[in-house]
Amino acid sequence: MTRMRFNLLICYIVWALTYGAVLPAQAPNKEVSSPTIPKNTSANPELLRLVIADQWDRGNDMFGKGQVRASSDLDWKATTKHDVERHEAVRSLLADGKLKTKEDFSYASIIFQHSSDPADLMLAHVLSSTAYGMGGADRWMMAATMDRYLQSIKQPQIFGTQFRTNDGGHTWTMEPYNRNTVTDAERALWCVIPLEQQEKVLQQYQKGNPRSSTEIEGCK
Numbered sequence: 001m002t003r004m005r006f007n008l009l010i011c012y013i014v015w016a017l018t019y020g021a022v023l024p025a026q027a028p029n030k031e032v033s034s035p036t037i038p039k040n041t042s043a044n045p046e047l048l049r050l051v052i053a054d055q056w057d058r059g060n061d062m063f064g065k066g067q068v069r070a071s072s073d074l075d076w077k078a079t080t081k082h083d084v085e086r087h088e089a090v091r092s093l094l095a096d097g098k099l100k101t102k103e104d105f106s107y108a109s110i111i112f113q114h115s116s117d118p119a120d121l122m123l124a125h126v127l128s129s130t131a132y133g134m135g136g137a138d139r140w141m142m143a144a145t146m147d148r149y150l151q152s153i154k155q156p157q158i159f160g161t162q163f164r165t166n167d168g169g170h171t172w173t174m175e176p177y178n179r180n181t182v183t184d185a186e187r188a189l190w191c192v193i194p195l196e197q198q199e200k201v202l203q204q205y206q207k208g209n210p211r212s213s214t215e216i217e218g219c220k
Contacts, residue, residue: 036064191219
């Protein structure tokens with residue numbers, strides 16, 4: 001594996017540990033052997049297939065039982081390869097004008113945020129913003145993709161949605177983080193919890209306890 005691909009793989013593993021905080025902590029349900037396919041959706045069928053696969057690779061039954069496999073049980077090398085393939089597929093859908101609904105743009109954003117490439121992360125931000133503009137509930141995702149983009153270009157995050165570790169999960173940090181760029185009132189407008197609560201979430205990371213979300217509960 002080249003150094004670039006190895007670094008990309010590490011980024012994905014760190015993301016998986018971090019993004020797991022978006023949902024309430026729960027024990028994996030190992031009885032689920034295949035992802036749940038929703039019967040009724042306004043999403044493009046091909047895009048729906050891609051986002052279900054994206055989440056299933058990460059052990060999440062997106063439309064069913066939630067987290068069904070632990071991070072340690074996942075094949076991250078295969079996931080990295082699949083992510084590249086999914087990015088190409090979604091780009092084709094975008095180029096052909098086949099993404100039309102708020103669900104389409106929201107799901108496409110989920111797929112593109114799984115990258116360490118700044119261009120992919122900015123696209124994820126644009127897609128989540130588009131979904132929100134169409135009536136989707138993507139304010140937290142807009143903040144998270146902006147934070148991820150900023151950190152990918154070695155700039156401080158500004159909302160406080162990202163946590164990372166450089167030593168295999170022993171020492172967690174939110175740095176680099178410029179806490180003064182936006183206020184807590186502005187964070188609330190983007191469905192992000194205030195600084196004081198973020199510190200409590202960071203403490204949970206550092207203690208190895210189940211992680212909480214930085215999204216304000218019920219915020220739409």
